[in-house]
Amino acid sequence: MNQKMPVSQKIALIAKSKGFTQKKLAQQCDVSRITIHRFFNGQTQLKCNDLMNLLNLIGIDVETQLNQKLSLEAQVIELGHVVAL
Numbered sequence: 697m698n699q700k701m702p703v704s705q706k707i708a709l710i711a712k713s714k715g716f717t718q719k720k721l722a723q724q725c726d727v728s729r730i731t732i733h734r735f736f737n738g739q740t741q742l743k744c745n746d747l748m749n750l751l752n753l754i755g756i757d758v759e760t761q762l763n764q765k766l767s768l769e770a771q772v773i774e775l776g777h778v779v780a781l
Contacts, residue, residue, distance in 0.1 A: 708736035711754045725749045 711721060718736070722729040727746055734740040742750065751758055 702738050704735050704738050707750065707754065707756075710756070711750075714754055716754065721750060721753060724753055 718732045719729050722732045725732070725746055726749075727742070731740065731742070731746075732750075735742050748758060
């Protein structure tokens, strides 16, 4: 997948690959289909809660990924302190 592709387009591709329509996503996220369409085309941004709901619907659990990243960072910090001793 193209690294330069906007995040909204990447999300659109994942949603489409999982069989979601813009209408279905809009209904389940409680936003208009036009809002989803505009987001996917880079014409608008979603509110944070709406984006999190959309990501969860397509199987991207941001909370879990953040927790894993924080855990790894904490391990690196602990190792740094051990090495520094």
